[in-house]
Amino acid sequence: MHNRARETREQLDVRKASNVQKVEKYSKLNKMVMENHQIKNYDAESFALSAKLLELNPEIGTVWNYRRLSLMHLHSTRSSSPAPAPAPCALLDAELALVERALHKNPKSYGAWHHRKWVVAQGQSDLQRELVLCGRLLDLDCRNFHCWSYRRYVASLASRSLEEELEFTTHKIEQNFSNYSAWHLRTRLLPQLHSSASSPLDPALQQSPQLAETSDSDNPICRPVGLVKHPPMYPSPPCPSSHLPIPSASVLPHPTTPINTSATSAFNCKIHSTTIASSSPSTSITSLTTSASTSTSASTRPLASSSSSSTILPTTTSLCPSSPSSLPVEVVAREAELVKQAFFTEPADQSAWLYHRWLMAHLPTTDGDGGASAQAVLEGEVNSVRELLELEPDSKWAMLTLARMLEAIREGSLSDNGDEETNKRERELVDLYSKLIVKDTCRNKYFRDKLISLVTKVS
Numbered sequence: 425m426h427n428r429a430r431e432t433r434e435q436l437d438v439r440k441a442s443n444v445q446k447v448e449k450y451s452k453l454n455k456m457v458m459e460n461h462q463i464k465n466y467d468a469e470s471f472a473l474s475a476k477l478l479e480l481n482p483e484i485g486t487v488w489n490y491r492r493l494s495l496m497h498l499h500s501t502r503s504s505s506p507a508p509a510p511a512p513c514a515l516l517d518a519e520l521a522l523v524e525r526a527l528h529k530n531p532k533s534y535g536a537w538h539h540r541k542w543v544v545a546q547g548q549s550d551l552q553r554e555l556v557l558c559g560r561l562l563d564l565d566c567r568n569f570h571c572w573s574y575r576r577y578v579a580s581l582a583s584r585s586l587e588e589e590l591e592f593t594t595h596k597i598e599q600n601f602s603n604y605s606a607w608h609l610r611t612r613l614l615p616q617l618h619s620s621a622s623s624p625l626d627p628a629l630q631q632s633p634q635l636a637e638t639s640d641s642d643n644p645i646c647r648p649v650g651l652v653k654h655p656p657m658y659p660s661p662p663c664p665s666s667h668l669p670i671p672s673a674s675v676l677p678h679p680t681t682p683i684n685t686s687a688t689s690a691f692n693c694k695i696h697s698t699t700i701a702s703s704s705p706s707t708s709i710t711s712l713t714t715s716a717s718t719s720t721s722a723s724t725r726p727l728a729s730s731s732s733s734s735t736i737l738p739t740t741t742s743l744c745p746s747s748p749s750s751l752p753v754e755v756v757a758r759e760a761e762l763v764k765q766a767f768f769t770e771p772a773d774q775s776a777w778l779y780h781r782w783l784m785a786h787l788p789t790t791d792g793d794g795g796a797s798a799q800a801v802l803e804g805e806v807n808s809v810r811e812l813l814e815l816e817p818d819s820k821w822a823m824l825t826l827a828r829m830l831e832a833i834r835e836g837s838l839s840d841n842g843d844e845e846t847n848k849r850e851r852e853l854v855d856l857y858s859k860l861i862v863k864d865t866c867r868n869k870y871f872r873d874k875l876i877s878l879v880t881k882v883s
Contacts, residue, residue: 482526545655572605
């Protein structure tokens with residue numbers, strides 16, 4: 425198959441026998457490590473066996489936990505041991521080398537990345553070396569979100585500036601527009617970069633000044649500090665008044681936790697509304713965009729059950745009212761140019777379209793000129809997407825984005841241009857939703873509902 429030489433019967437038997445021997449050795453090694461973990465045997469020999477097992481299979485989270493306990497034990501008994509024991513920094517450097525070998529085996533190993541983060545959180549690692557390693561791994565796979573998440577943590581410890589990180593994301597996006605993690609990081613950087621008050625790269629990660637002091641990579645002296653079992657590795661949930669644009673999975677509430685609608689009133693605007701692509705034509709979009717101020721029983725509400733057959737899809741129906749999370753108009757215009765390059769290069773890739781949705785959500789509707797600059801940016805985006813549709817008439821994302829922006833203007837977020845222009849826009853919306861019904865069969869009933877409401881208004 426595929427120009428490969430067919431194995432003879434003898435070669436196949438030899439390979440199978442070799443695989444059986446490997447499985448037996450692996451099973452024996454795994455059993456020994458698990459027994460050592462069960463009896464809490466943390467000596468050097470058991471420690472070495474766990475390293476061999478993780479090099480073979482880095483996906484065993486229990487063994488990574490065992491190594492962390494072993495490291496704590498080896499360090500705590502270092503002073504009482506008659507034999508010379510390695511310094512903490514030597515132990516941690518060896519751990520980083522082990523994790524690096526494990527990442528060569530599987531660059532997307534959850535356990536390996538978590539363990540590396542734990543080691544770096546001890547505050548004795550060379551942060552610049554970690555940033556270089558992340559750069560090399562992202563050169564191999566620019567969409568490795570494990571590496572992106574880890575790099576963001578290290579960059580925060582290394583006091584990298586917001587401008588440097590934004591430039592890094594621009595470089596990676598220009599290498600490959602289909603890079604969800606790079607686009608996502610921009611959504612975290614831009615609000616901080618253009619906020620009125622200066623803030624660090626990620627305030628939630630700056631919980632331990634002691635950690636920042638002990639992670640100075642310019643000082644080659646190994647500091648004789650102890651290992652921390654639970655170092656500050658993950659941010660605490662932000663307060664409602666400082667909501668981040670796209671919260672990470674580590675700060676999302678439990679599915680059964682009720683949502684306080686008063687704390688999330690900024691998301692009652694149409695740009696952040698949600699639509700249900702349900703198989704039932706009776707699903708109403710208005711039921712999901714009702715403001716908290718008009719609801720008497722929606723002070724708290726549970727998240728949708730996982731058993732629901734509906735799919736929640738973010739939409740961009742209209743512009744969000746001016747809020748502290750809005751970006752300057754000139755910043756949105758500049759970012760729109762970068763997104764436009766992605767649109768015309770890879771119109772079928774959704775990562776840039778999702779970033780465009782977020783970008784339009786942070787376009788202010790009120791500024792010094794009464795919203796004229798924001799309207800000009802929106803109209804420019806409408807013309808750009810129309811131009812793309814002339815080249816790519818079957819682009820679903822372009823049709824949906826254009827429809828959302830036209831609805832943003834139609835629903836009165838920005839000034840209107842008269843009845844004739846309104847009727848023309850309505851007809852264009854009818855045409856777009858008619859095409860989407862055929863193009864996107866998974867959501868055609870939602871588009872059919874939108875089309876019916878539009879036809880009713882036009883007639």
